[in-house]
Amino acid sequence: IAQKSGAGAAGGLGAGLMAFTTCEMHQGVEIAIQVTQLDEKIKTADYVFTGEGGTDFQTKFGKTPYGVAKLGKKYHKPVISLAGYLGKGIDSLYSEGFTAIFDILPSACSLEEALEDGPVNVSRTMENIVRLLKF
Known part of the structure; x- marks a missing residue:
């Protein structure tokens, strides 16, 4: 077993x-994709956004953003991921379907600060991404 x-x-x-x-x-991501009908949603999307607390080489071992990226790749959609931190091995994720991966933290901080400021950091990062996409 x-x-x-x-x-x-x-x-x-x-x-x-x-x-x-x-x-x-x-895998949890398989269940989430099925329950949310994510396949159909990504098929008709212009952009796909996903994220997790930390992105590194382990992301491709069944984590939800990896499953989302695989679907994005299947339908030739750009997949943009946000993370609280970026670790080793993220370069290997680009060939797996991720188009861009962003760290949302503006500076070094404690875990408590990162969690407390999470919504503000995600909003700021997303605003900058959308500004770029609208350009």
Whole structure:
């Protein structure tokens, strides 16, 4: 069971569920795409926006923005991602469907400050992106 996809989810809860129930494991992003009918929405979109707290090389291992980027790539849509911080390996994400990846923090700060100022930082970053797209 330990080698099955999803076994390590939620600190090993996936393995426990597979061992003691008849559950089927699915990536959360797959469920989110299905429930929100995201495929149809991206198909008709001009731009696709996504994001997460931190973007790095691990993003392509099943995180939601990666699933969104794959759909954007499928329909040849530009995918713009926002993150609280950018870590190592983000360059590998561009070939996976991400068009641009932005860090929203204006300067170094504590996690508490980043969380408290999150809405303002997202708004400011999005305003600048939209200004560029309108140009």
